[in-house]
Each structure stands twice: as C-alpha cells, then as structure tokens.
Amino acid sequence: MNAELLFSESHDVKTPLLTVFAVDIAPGKDATPSPALMTTSDPLSRSAAHWLGSGEFKAALGESLLLHSPAGVDAERVLVVGLGKVKSLSPHALRKAAGAAVRFAKPRGIRNLAIKFPNERALADEPENPLPVELSARALVEGAYIADFEIDTYRSDRKDTSIESLTFVSSERGRTHRAEVQRGFEAGRIVGESQNFARALVNEPGNVLTPTELGKRAAAMAEEVGLHCDVSSTQMLEHLGMGAFLAVAKGSYEPPALIVLRYEPPTPAPANAPVLGLVGKGITFDTGGISLKPADGMDKMKYDMGGAAAMLGAMRAIALLKPNVRVVSVICSCENMPSGRAYRPGDVLKAMSGTTIEVLNTDAEGRLVLADGLHYAKTLGATHLINAATLTGAIGVALGQLNAGLFSNDDEAVIHFQRGLETSGEGFWRMPCTDEYRDTIKSSIGDIMNTGGSRYGGAISAAMFLKEFVGDTPWLHLDIANMAWIDDNKPWISKGPSGVGVRSILEWVRTYAS
Structure with missing residues (x-):
C-alpha cells in the first residue's frame, strides 16, 4: 500500500x-x-x-x-x-x-x-x-x-x-x-x-516456515532495517549447553535456529544504561511431541511461533523508530515432533543455567526453549527481560479473548509496560506470579518440573517455571496464546494471526529510552 x-x-x-x-x-x-x-x-x-x-x-x-x-x-x-x-x-x-x-x-x-x-x-x-x-x-x-x-x-x-x-x-x-x-x-x-x-510470519504453514526459514527471514529483515543478526543451529546450542532447547528440537528432522538480533541506538547509551532483552518462543509447528495433541485443531499449531513473530515485528519497528536504548532479542525456534529421537515424559534435562528439569509432558515445550533463551539473553548483557509466547491454553480459560496474560517479578517493569499500553491499545491483564506458587513445579527427581501436575492454574505454573531462569533480573512474561489468532473476521481486521504484542513490546522498550 x-x-x-x-x-x-x-x-x-x-x-x-x-x-x-x-x-x-x-x-x-x-x-x-x-x-x-x-x-x-x-x-x-x-x-x-x-x-x-x-x-x-x-x-x-x-x-x-x-x-x-x-x-x-x-x-x-x-x-x-x-x-x-x-x-x-x-x-x-x-x-x-x-x-x-x-x-x-x-x-x-x-x-x-x-x-x-x-x-x-x-x-x-x-x-x-x-x-x-x-x-x-x-x-x-x-x-x-x-x-x-x-x-x-x-x-x-x-x-x-x-x-x-x-x-x-x-x-x-x-x-x-x-x-x-x-x-x-x-x-x-x-x-x-x-x-x-509478524502476522505474515505466523500465517505461513509449517512446511514453508521451518526454523531455518524463520532465521533467513529474520536475517533479511535485519539487513533491510539495519539490525545486527546472527543465526546459528545445533552446534551452537550444544556449545552453549542449551539442554532444554536441544531436547525439544531433537525430535524433528528440521534443525533448530537460534536467532540473535541487536539494536544499537544512534546516540551511544551510557555504560550503566539498561539493555532490554526481548525473548520469543519460535515453535514453528507443535504436535505436542510424544504427548501428542488431539488431531482437531492441530493445523493451527503453526501459530506457536507467535511470540517469536511479535519480537521480530517489534525489533523491526525499533530499528526504524530508533529509540535511545540498547536492545537484544533472542529467538529460540524449532519444531516439537514425535520420533525415535524425541524427548520423553520422565526425562530429566539440564538447562543452560544448570537447572535440572523433570519432563512430565512434552507438550509443555515452549517454556523449555524459553528457559534457555532467557538465560542466554542475560549472558548477552540484558538487564531487563520480556518474553512473549503462545504458552498455555489455560490463559484463555482464565481471561477469555479480550486480554492476554501479563506476569512479572518486578512492579516497576510492569508500570513501564502498562504505561505503554496507553499507546498500544492492546489488552493485557496482570496475573499472580508469587513464591506461594513455586511448589506447583517442585520436582522429586530434579530441581523443577515442566508442568504443574494439575489442571488448576496452568498459566501461573508456566510463568513460575520461567521465573526460575531470570533470577533477580526485572522480567515480564506475556502469555499471548488466547490472543494471537482471531477465529472470525471483524469489521476492522481479518481472521487469522493478530500480531498481538508487537505494539506493546515496542512501547515498553520506548519507555526506557532516554
């Protein structure tokens, strides 16, 4: 246009x-x-x-x-x-x-x-x-x-x-x-x-938008708008010790992609200025793995990289609008497939951080790739973290389709985010993420489990899992599973991928710009 x-x-x-x-x-x-x-x-x-x-x-x-x-x-x-x-x-x-x-x-x-x-x-x-x-x-x-x-x-x-x-x-x-x-x-x-x-990426079928192809499109976008981009695969994940990410990826014939984008503002930021880390879940197709999903509706699981797409869309806008703050984005992309090489319920994984994870359900894979992505963003210098993911169906049960879920360990980071919502116009509702909920993911054989083991509070137990990998770093988790796909045409937007999160993530970043 x-x-x-x-x-x-x-x-x-x-x-x-x-x-x-x-x-x-x-x-x-x-x-x-x-x-x-x-x-x-x-x-x-x-x-x-x-x-x-x-x-x-x-x-x-x-x-x-x-x-x-x-x-x-x-x-x-x-x-x-x-x-x-x-x-x-x-x-x-x-x-x-x-x-x-x-x-x-x-x-x-x-x-x-x-x-x-x-x-x-x-x-x-x-x-x-x-x-x-x-x-x-x-x-x-x-x-x-x-x-x-x-x-x-x-x-x-x-x-x-x-x-x-x-x-x-x-x-x-x-x-x-x-x-x-x-x-x-x-x-x-x-x-x-x-x-x-972002919507165009989510709309692509899984046989077209593989993790490798997502890396190529991210690199092409980065070159177009002036971002620095690195795309690596299995060998780098092994070198970094990303055991959680690798476990999810190994069930698929398609290799994973670790995508890192960097934005430097036109005016160099002071040494003590914040560095914002944007982490996205990029599961280009999610079968559920060994814990296989029902066939009904599985075709929509191409949208399970909606968090990665939101981060890539936000990074594109950041590069063109040039806020005066440093930003690094980590996208963890792979497929979750069942095969003779796939990880299993009962497996114990070792994440990049050293945390051991007991797998109860292989369909709770998004939190595994994000665990390594969040920790890696910290090693790249991020002082504040935000992640986006189509993480749980439970968030839709809790909030319907008018608000996505917002979880955090830091009230000030939430204030920044909610200030940005005044501009973005998107709906996010803060959910609890306090220490009382940690017992829901406590494991007997390892440090933590990858699900809460109960049908209650599923979105919260997923957030508590991610919280284990951010430590004291101010962090926001956006569970957009209920908002990333529009089932019916509306007078102002078509059905299909919504692109939710792009505007809000951008505005959160801009609130930190000096």
Missing part, C-alpha cells in the same frame, strides 16, 4: 472514496443516538445531514454509512464510519474505525481511498478528554495498514484486494499541529507494517 499525508480541505479531495468519522453525542447510555460528523466541512455536513437525522445510522463503533455522489464534494463516495459514544472517544477507537473503512473498501473493488482526520472542533460540546493529535494520527494509520492484511496467500484463485493508495487528509493549518500529525503518520506506517510482518 502506498500511503501519503495531505493537508487540504476534505471536500476538495478527488478520490473514489472519502472516509469521515462520526460520534454519538447523545448524553447517557440509554438516550436515543445522536450522530455528529467530526468535520468542519460544510459540504460534507450538508450531504450527510438527512441520513444522520434519519435514525438509520447510530455511529456505533465500526458502523458505516455510504453516500454516493454527495453535492459539493469532489469524492465519488463518502463513507461515514462510527466511533461510538463521544465520552468513549479514544485513539484506539480511531484505529478500529480506520480499519473498518479499509475493510469496507476492499471487497467492493475500491483500491484508492482517503481518510479524513477527525476534527473535534466540529462537535457542539468538545469531549472532556480531547484526542492527542500525534497518537490519534498514528492509530488511524496503524488501523488502516492492519486492515489491509489477508490470509489467503496460497489460494490459486486468489483475488488481490489490497489497497493500492491511501491518502490521509488533515485540514488543520497550524505548524505545531501539522508536525504532530506528520510524526504520527510516519510512526503509524512503521508500526502497521511491522505488525503485518
């Missing part, structure tokens, strides 16, 4: 489809909806007035109203997209609404469209919490890019419905305002592309 930013009156823009936004300004939850356009353009307001007053359109979030050949407007069509109640107005609503506009255009063969930045001055009563200009601009652009992604890559009858050109229109004339819009536009393009990069 070719995106551009245009400063102009919206009714003067020649385009097949111009999108403007509307909010419901009716007071109270039960009041009759009262839609109002967020534009100061008189021709647009006159064209939409009848339909806004008809009761047909209520300005609910993502709701759309199409006007053909509006008088006094150069656009062939005007699409009005709802943002919901004015009191709930936020950049995150704008992200979804922009996505809804793109998803409206695609199946109708509209390849070129324009989106008008909302103007709060058009409302009779300004919202109590006005939209931040830069963040709102960024959210609009992100939403448009995210909405243009489709999963039908391998269909022989595939029809390319991609948007060719997208113009974002702002009628504001103030120099400061324009600068904020410009910054938001540039950041939104980078973050939207990076999230789609």
Whole structure:
C-alpha cells in the first residue's frame, strides 16, 4: 500500500472514496443516538445531514454509512464510519474505525481511498478528554495498514484486494499541529507494517516456515532495517549447553535456529544504561511431541511461533523508530515432533543455567526453549527481560479473548509496560506470579518440573517455571496464546494471526529510552 499525508480541505479531495468519522453525542447510555460528523466541512455536513437525522445510522463503533455522489464534494463516495459514544472517544477507537473503512473498501473493488482526520472542533460540546493529535494520527494509520492484511496467500484463485493508495487528509493549518500529525503518520506506517510482518510470519504453514526459514527471514529483515543478526543451529546450542532447547528440537528432522538480533541506538547509551532483552518462543509447528495433541485443531499449531513473530515485528519497528536504548532479542525456534529421537515424559534435562528439569509432558515445550533463551539473553548483557509466547491454553480459560496474560517479578517493569499500553491499545491483564506458587513445579527427581501436575492454574505454573531462569533480573512474561489468532473476521481486521504484542513490546522498550 502506498500511503501519503495531505493537508487540504476534505471536500476538495478527488478520490473514489472519502472516509469521515462520526460520534454519538447523545448524553447517557440509554438516550436515543445522536450522530455528529467530526468535520468542519460544510459540504460534507450538508450531504450527510438527512441520513444522520434519519435514525438509520447510530455511529456505533465500526458502523458505516455510504453516500454516493454527495453535492459539493469532489469524492465519488463518502463513507461515514462510527466511533461510538463521544465520552468513549479514544485513539484506539480511531484505529478500529480506520480499519473498518479499509475493510469496507476492499471487497467492493475500491483500491484508492482517503481518510479524513477527525476534527473535534466540529462537535457542539468538545469531549472532556480531547484526542492527542500525534497518537490519534498514528492509530488511524496503524488501523488502516492492519486492515489491509489477508490470509489467503496460497489460494490459486486468489483475488488481490489490497489497497493500492491511501491518502490521509488533515485540514488543520497550524505548524505545531501539522508536525504532530506528520510524526504520527510516519510512526503509524512503521508500526502497521511491522505488525503485518509478524502476522505474515505466523500465517505461513509449517512446511514453508521451518526454523531455518524463520532465521533467513529474520536475517533479511535485519539487513533491510539495519539490525545486527546472527543465526546459528545445533552446534551452537550444544556449545552453549542449551539442554532444554536441544531436547525439544531433537525430535524433528528440521534443525533448530537460534536467532540473535541487536539494536544499537544512534546516540551511544551510557555504560550503566539498561539493555532490554526481548525473548520469543519460535515453535514453528507443535504436535505436542510424544504427548501428542488431539488431531482437531492441530493445523493451527503453526501459530506457536507467535511470540517469536511479535519480537521480530517489534525489533523491526525499533530499528526504524530508533529509540535511545540498547536492545537484544533472542529467538529460540524449532519444531516439537514425535520420533525415535524425541524427548520423553520422565526425562530429566539440564538447562543452560544448570537447572535440572523433570519432563512430565512434552507438550509443555515452549517454556523449555524459553528457559534457555532467557538465560542466554542475560549472558548477552540484558538487564531487563520480556518474553512473549503462545504458552498455555489455560490463559484463555482464565481471561477469555479480550486480554492476554501479563506476569512479572518486578512492579516497576510492569508500570513501564502498562504505561505503554496507553499507546498500544492492546489488552493485557496482570496475573499472580508469587513464591506461594513455586511448589506447583517442585520436582522429586530434579530441581523443577515442566508442568504443574494439575489442571488448576496452568498459566501461573508456566510463568513460575520461567521465573526460575531470570533470577533477580526485572522480567515480564506475556502469555499471548488466547490472543494471537482471531477465529472470525471483524469489521476492522481479518481472521487469522493478530500480531498481538508487537505494539506493546515496542512501547515498553520506548519507555526506557532516554
């Protein structure tokens, strides 16, 4: 998609489809909806007035109203997209609404469209919490890019419905305002592309995206954006003593990939500055190993490298946005397969840290590769750690599909992360990860077990396992298993991989930038 930013009156823009936004300004939850356009353009307001007053359109979030050949407007069509109640107005609503506009255009063969930045001055009563200009601009652009992604890559009858050109229109004339819009536009393009990069990786079938291929794509991305990248395999894992990672990998014909990306800020950081370690679970296909999964739904297990994809997408955005903080990323990628060489329930493994692990279930493999990845990130100098993984089905039982799980051993690191959520708009809910839960993973034959041995608190016991390998280092664990895949199309995003975590990990990193 070719995106551009245009400063102009919206009714003067020649385009097949111009999108403007509307909010419901009716007071109270039960009041009759009262839609109002967020534009100061008189021709647009006159064209939409009848339909806004008809009761047909209520300005609910993502709701759309199409006007053909509006008088006094150069656009062939005007699409009005709802943002919901004015009191709930936020950049995150704008992200979804922009996505809804793109998803409206695609199946109708509209390849070129324009989106008008909302103007709060058009409302009779300004919202109590006005939209931040830069963040709102960024959210609009992100939403448009995210909405243009489709999963039908391998269909022989595939029809390319991609948007060719997208113009974002702002009628504001103030120099400061324009600068904020410009910054938001540039950041939104980078973050939207990076999230789609992660989604494209997750979407690939396991026979295409092997660990080796993931390493190649990570290296190609790193070269494109200016990151340093090292990709190694079995010999390096043996040299480092990564016994947990190796155990999972050895059941597969495909060799593992240990991917290390490094970002150095343009301004050298002081010697005592933090070094952020981003660790991702990259299981390119998960059969469960000897503890074989049921056949139903196993096809989706290509998504088990969603944590690795989130880290790679975040690293791409970091490289392009250039926050002033050092970052190292460790991706541990392999397949979890049953074979004569596969590790077994009852095996005892020795991790890189020296910790011994009793294996109760070979389908609890993600925590094993992360154990060595987290410890390795520390040896590479990371002073703060964050990992992302499609780790447990239990997190979905606990939180549903509105929030991913957040675990941590450090309140300050959590504060940084939650501050970033104000920008990312993603949902994460903090779960307990305290010492009282350690007994759930205590082993009789080794130091710890790789599952809690019970169906209760599975996401917590997995987090407690990872906690063993970070020591006193501030650490965050993102269990994204319930949020990494979208089962049905939504008005603003396609079904399939969501790219969850890319925006939040990026913002966590940026909160540490001086």
